[in-house]
Every structure is written in C-alpha cells, then in structure tokens.
Amino acid sequence: MNKLDTALVTSALEDAGFGFTDNVKQADVVLINTCSVRQHAEQRVLSQLGHLKHIKESRPDLVVGVIGCMAQRLGDKLLEHEVVNFVCGPTEIPQIKQLITKTLKEKKKSLAVTEKIRRKPSEQQSQALEEFESAYGIKDESIPAQAFVRVMRGCNNFCSYCVVPYVRGPEVSRRPEAIIEQIRKLADHGVKQVTLLGQTVNSYKYKKGEKTWSLADLLEAATDVEGIEWLRFVTSYPSEEFFDDIMQVMAGSPKVCEYLHMPAQSGSDKILLAMNRNYTAAGYLELLDRARAIVTGITIAGDFIVGFPGETEEDFQATVDLAEKARYKNAFIFKYSPRPGTTADKRLQDTVSAEVKQRRNVELLAVQEKISDELSRDLLGKQVQVLVEGLSKKSHVNIDRDENPQLIGRTSGDWIVVFNGPESSAGKFSQVTIESASPLTLFGRLAEL
Numbered sequence: 497m498n499k500l501d502t503a504l505v506t507s508a509l510e511d512a513g514f515g516f517t518d519n520v521k522q523a524d525v526v527l528i529n530t531c532s533v534r535q536h537a538e539q540r541v542l543s544q545l546g547h548l549k550h551i552k553e554s555r556p557d558l559v560v561g562v563i564g565c566m567a568q569r570l571g572d573k574l575l576e577h578e579v580v581n582f583v584c585g586p587t588e589i590p591q592i593k594q595l596i597t598k599t600l601k602e603k604k605k606s607l608a609v610t611e612k613i614r615r616k617p618s619e620q621q622s623q624a625l626e627e628f629e630s631a632y633g634i635k636d637e638s639i640p641a642q643a644f645v646r647v648m649r650g651c652n653n654f655c656s657y658c659v660v661p662y663v664r665g666p667e668v669s670r671r672p673e674a675i676i677e678q679i680r681k682l683a684d685h686g687v688k689q690v691t692l693l694g695q696t697v698n699s700y701k702y703k704k705g706e707k708t709w710s711l712a713d714l715l716e717a718a719t720d721v722e723g724i725e726w727l728r729f730v731t732s733y734p735s736e737e738f739f740d741d742i743m744q745v746m747a748g749s750p751k752v753c754e755y756l757h758m759p760a761q762s763g764s765d766k767i768l769l770a771m772n773r774n775y776t777a778a779g780y781l782e783l784l785d786r787a788r789a790i791v792t793g794i795t796i797a798g799d800f801i802v803g804f805p806g807e808t809e810e811d812f813q814a815t816v817d818l819a820e821k822a823r824y825k826n827a828f829i830f831k832y833s834p835r836p837g838t839t840a841d842k843r844l845q846d847t848v849s850a851e852v853k854q855r856r857n858v859e860l861l862a863v864q865e866k867i868s869d870e871l872s873r874d875l876l877g878k879q880v881q882v883l884v885e886g887l888s889k890k891s892h893v894n895i896d897r898d899e900n901p902q903l904i905g906r907t908s909g910d911w912i913v914v915f916n917g918p919e920s921s922a923g924k925f926s927q928v929t930i931e932s933a934s935p936l937t938l939f940g941r942l943a944e945l
C-alpha cells in the first residue's frame with residue numbers, strides 16, 4: 497500500500513515538473529512516506545529525521561514533508577519536530593503538490609490530516625482521492641511492467657492490535673469501472689502484471705444496480721484487459737464470503753496467479769478471539785483445504801504475530817501447529833508491538849517479555865524455514881515461467897560466462913528466482929530451469945527454448 501502511495505505521489509510530482517534525486521544533499525524537498533503498523537517502523541522514521549536535522553543545519557531552506565500513516569497518527573506532534581515542515585496523512589495525499597509549493601514559497605509549517613478519520617469520507621474527499629488515483633495511477637515505473645492498483649481504501653475490521661483502521665479510515669470499495677479503466681491504461685503503458693490491493697481485498701464489494709461486484713467479478717473483468725498477463729491480489733482475510741468464487745476464477749483463468757496471501761496471525765482460538773479475528777484455527781485450515789482443492793498447486797503465504805498479550809506457551813504451540821499444517825511457501829512473522837489507540841493496547845497488558853517474543857519468533861521462523869525448504873525442493877529440475885523484475889542485488893558479482901548479469905524474477909506462485917540473463921529481459925517473461933534451492937530463493941538458468 498505504501499509502495500503504491502509512493503508511486504502515486506512520484507507521478508503527481510513529476511507531472512507538476514519536479515525532478516528526482518537519490519542524493520539527499522541535492523534535494524530541495526525530502527519526502528518520507530511512513531508506516532505505523534509497528535513501533536519499529538516509526539522509530540526508523542524518527543532516526544531519519546535526526547539525520548535530516550544535520551543536513552538542515554547547513555541548509556535551512558530544505559523542505560521536509562512526512563506523509564503516510566505515521567503522519568496521520570501523530571499529526572501536530574510530528575509537526576512540532578524541528579525539521580518537519582509539513583505532515584500529510586494518506587487520505588490527504590491529493591493535496592501533495594499544493595503543500596510542497598506552498599511550503600517552498602511561504603516557509604510555514606502545515607498540517608494536512610483528516611480530523612475525524614473514522615467518519616465516512618465526504619463526497620468531496622472521496623472524489624479528490626478517486627481523481628488523484630485515476631490521474632496518477634496509470635504508470636508505475638518502480639518495477640518494469642508491474643503495477644499496483646488499489647481496489648479498496650481503509651479497513652473496518654478492527655483487529656484489536658492493528659492501527660490501520662485509525663490511520664487509513666473506513667473501508668470503501670472503489671468503482672469497478674474506475675479500477676478496470678486504470679488497469680487498461682496501465683496495460684497501454686506496457687504493464688503486464690497488476691496486483692490488486694486492499695487491506696481485506698477479498699471482501700471487495702460494490703453494489704451497482706441489481707448486481708454486487710465481488711473480487712471474483714473484478715478479477716474476471718480484469719482478465720479481459722488486453723496486455724495484462726498476470727493478476728494478483730493481496731491481502732486476503734480468512735472469510736467464507738466469496739472465497740470459493742475467487743478460487744474458481746483463479747482455477748479457471750491462466751492470468752490469475754495461483755497465489756494466496758492470507759494471514760492466520762495465530763493458531764490459538766483464545767488468542768484469535770482476543771485479536772478480534774473472526775475465525776478459528778480449524779476454520780482457517782479448512783479454507784486452505786478448500787483453496788488447495790479448487791486450485792491445484794496453489795501457493796499460500798501467511799503472517800503471524802507472536803507474543804500477543806496473554807499468549808502462553810500452549811497458545812504459541814498451537815501457532816506452531818497451525819504453521820505445520822498450513823505449509824506456507826513463506827510466512828511473515830512479527831513480534832507484537834502495542835499500538836497506541838488500539839483496543840489491545842487500551843485493554844490488555846503487553847504481558848509477554850521481549851525475550852520470550854524473540855524466542856518464539858526464532859522458533860516459528862525455524863519451523864517455517866524447514867517447510868519453505870521442503871517446498872522449494874519440489875521445484876528442483878523443473879522449468880518455471882518468471883516475470884523478470886530486473887538486476888539482483890549481487891548482479892555485478894555474479895556474472896556468467898556470456899557476461900550476463902544476475903537477474904531476479906518471480907513465478908506465478910510468487911517464488912523468487914535468481915538466474916543469469918540479459919538485462920533487457922527486465923519486464924519480460926522468461927523460462928528458467930531450477931537447479932538449486934534455498935528456503936526463500938530458487939536458483940536456475942535460462943531454459944533452452
């Protein structure tokens with residue numbers, strides 16, 4: 497979601513005539529896009545602001561803007577920071593050009609956050625967001641031939657640990673026509689893979705006359721867009737609603753990637769209840785069985801939070817048990833981080849010590865790594881299709897005999913594949929034969945065609 501917001505802001509500023517630099521010393525304006533999901537992410541921003549303070553000592557005219565969830569969460573407190581010139585929440589980004597221009601001219605501090613964030617957005621605010629998204633969401637050059645498209649904003653789930661509903665506002669599904677039109681324009685710009693985004697993307701719902709559009713309908717309509725070869729969607733909430741329909745579309749269309757990211761968060765029913773997640777461990781695993789029955793070979797990924805308030809050794813073992821049964825390709829594991837304003841923070845004590853959180857994190861990671869390793873081995877010797885993202889991090893070190901650099905790509909099931917090939921393959925599909933595997937990365941060579 498943040499990557500998409502960065503792409504939108506970049507495109508809006510480009511349109512307004514701004515140029516870009518990676519070198520902070522050359523910049524007149526520095527924008528920091530922020531995340532509030534865990535405290536660690538916010539701490540990193542504060543330390544970035546600390547660095548900027550040194551630069552600003554010698555260049556007092558430098559404009560610093562903080563955008564994103566932390567901007568919305570902290571608002572005027574963040575604006576009080578000596579280096580910050582303006583603060584702009586995620587629901588206010590349509591103002592970004594004006595904010596920068598105004599600050600460059602007037603050198604005054606400005607605050608652009610939504611006051612009553614949980615209130616239904618006004619017609620004017622929704623329209624501004626929609627226009628911004630439609631105008632600037634039509635090219636995204638961060639990864640060649642790939643783009644994100646938001647299908648819904650906000651979230652109404654209120655998982656007890658989560659800050660998202662308080663910083664991104666209520667759930668609103670975008671109009672299907674606007675989404676499809678945006679995908680069409682992206683395809684015109686050479687985009688081949690579109691990832692549909694929503695906090696609970698599978699609960700996308702848009703009522704149009706007699707018909708209520710679901711994510712399944714949206715995916716089906718998107719597969720008709722010429723030029724789009726792969727469609728993905730993240731993140732799914734474990735819910736029965738539309739689940740089989742979405743899986744059917746995945747099974748029926750070669751364009752819908754066989755990949756499901758559906759976090760369980762915990763394997764203990766007691767903790768799931770305290771998290772205000774609306775399912776049991778058994779119900780969750782049943783959904784995975786259904787996904788695997790409908791889409792043979794589907795790859796599944798998940799998220800876990802360890803050390804949620806009240807999590808006992810037994811609860812944690814239930815999570816390990818779930819991970820073993822779920823057999824994810826990969827799982828993102830987070831240590832519980834109390835977020836101010838959330839119900840968990842207000843009502844529950846952060847009882848699990850930092851050491852225990854750390855130990856559980858390491859233990860669960862080891863369990864997951866073993867599964868990832870076993871699953872990645874199944875791909876040894878196989879030929880897979882990948883969409884090439886570009887040079888790998890070690891591209892300049894790992895050059896092959898034909899002087900091809902090392903590239904990185906992903907399969908439809910989201911496996912990362914590293915191989916040597918011409919740099920010009922970025923943004924194109926390649927066939928790669930897998931020769932070796934590590935838990936998170938596959939290594940291969942370009943297949944002879």
Ligand code: SAH
Nearest residue numbers: 657658695731759799800801830831832833
């Ligand atoms: N809307 C998505 C993603 C939400 S944030 C979803 O519901 O799946 C991404 C992940 O961060 C979550 O899945 C959760 O595992 C983690 N997370 C959210 N709040 C957290 C917190 N307070 N502490 C630790 N991890 C958290």
Ligand code: SF4
Nearest residue numbers: 651653654655658660
């Ligand atoms: Fe947060 Fe839950 Fe909404 Fe995901 S579904 S964004 S975890 S409140």
